[in-house]
Amino acid sequence: MGLNDQTRRQEWWRHAVTYQIYPRSFADGNGDGVGDLPGITSRLPYLRDLGVDAIWLSPFYTSPQRDHGYDVADYRDIDPLFGTLSDADDMIERAHELGLKVIVDLVPNHTSSEHEWFRAALAAGPGSPERDRYVFRDAGPDGSLPNNWMSVFGGPAWTQAPAGPGEKEQYYLHLFDSSQPDLNWRNPEVGDMFVEVLRFWLDRGVDGFRVDVAHGLFKEEGLRDQVVEAGRTASSDARDAADVPMVERTLRDEPMWDQPEVHDVYRRWHEVLAKYDGDRMFVAEAWTQTPESMAAYVRPDEFSQAFNFAWLLASWSAEEFAEVVRGTMEAVGLVGGSPTWVLSNHDVVRHVTRYGGGALGLARAKAATLTMLALPGSAYLYQGEELGLPEVDVAAEHKQDPLFIRTGEGGRDGCRVPIPWSGAAAPYGFGPGGEQPWIPQPDDWAPVTVEAETGDADSTLEFYRAALAARRTFATSAGDxxxxxxxxxxxxxxxxxxxxxxxxxxxxxxxxxxxxxxxxxxxxxxxxxxxxxxxxx
CATH class of the missing domain: 2.60.40.1180 (Golgi alpha-mannosidase II)
Incomplete structure (x- = not known):
């Protein structure tokens, strides 16, 4: 099996290893217990020495932080929690000095409820141009919700908007938290705004974008009820279909996801990126239902890449791993695409724990990583996996994920615990302060700090360094x-x-x-x- 000759081009991203940074949990520069841009900049030499080619940063934009930055209030500024635009410029410049590319997160499916557009929409009332930038719908005659859609974070995907005297009662759509109203991508103002956002960050020197919920944006125009399979609920379908994978996916009715109109958006964005030098790229977070639908996002005039979550979702099974390789290569080959591989990110249980935890889970995690790194295409690593970090059982009183807050269950905090750099006790060199960071670190992490693992030939860190160094010897020459x-x-x-x-x-x-x-x-x-x-x- 192979890829089309189109993929033989040597754009940097086709064979890159990209390291995901969750900014609030990577490195704290000012001692407030939350990671920030100066902290990231100070640790970039570590990533250069690790052997990665690029970094991808989860959102650092102005935000009320209801969903830790995925609720954006201003796409063209930095939240003071993380620093300033000058700090962002410094980080991009330093990364480039070290030979690292910089990918930033873009969140186009929804804004924060604190975004100036949404505040204006609430103030303007039903039928206004301001409300047309979002998905508002009238309540039913009996006050019922517009449809049966459920939020990925639990509960209905509709929240009632405040109504003034004599105004119609309306609800707004939020496929995630109620503080994250979905944009109406059928309104051309929305598309124009995001083109300006792309240009703003491209002009500042970023090398690419990771696009959050890329399969969202457009919804079926009639907003019909979702048809839910017998024995399931609309809530469970919502959870499985977005960026919080819980079970192996099966084909479902999804009028809110993966609509054909999204591809026109990405063709337009592709034209924007093509006007900049340096092989600028963008990668889709698209939780599609088949390899073929995933591959549609990486046609030559759309995304550079799409995350391939099939490798992450596979259980510890040779048969499943082989089928993922076979299906992925065949699917991307149809469109001349470039495959991607990933085992962990900020939304899923760390793969050491998924594979059984303890020594068994760590052995399997290293084995799966080594296998993944041998495949053609690019690999995405999640901060801390190079240390062999497991999922942390975060106490309920310390959980901050809106998924947990809305449902009282689960949550993604366990993979977001700040990573340990040095020392024998928290905060393990995470920042200059001596207190626990925003999510407390375990008291048994002294053996898995960067300091403790550096130079230890048997450590996970040195294994990753060796694997990435060895990969460089054949990644671009071994063919696809x-x-x-x-x-x-x-x-x-x-x-x-x-x-x-x-x-x-x-x-x-x-x-x-x-x-x-x-x-x-x-x-x-x-x-x-x-x-x-x-x-x-």
């Missing part, structure tokens, strides 16, 4: 053809150019194919142990 090998039901193996990758998902050692092992996720002898991966040439 992948040949899956049959080495047994519990083994996923493939050959890519001179490199063969083998992953043992079973419980017994397996024979290795011909070749010499030049990197492995654990000790390897004549055979490959369970829960271990190896690269051979």
């Amino acid at each position: 053809d992948v040949e899956l090998l049959e080495l047994g039901a519990d083994v996923v193996a493939f050959r890519r150019g001179p490199v063969t990758a083998v992953l043992n998902c079973g419980t017994e050692p397996v024979a290795l194919p011909a070749g010499s092992v030049f990197l492995a996720s654990g000790p390897v002898g004549d055979t490959l142990p369970p829960d271990t991966a190896a690269w051979l040439r």
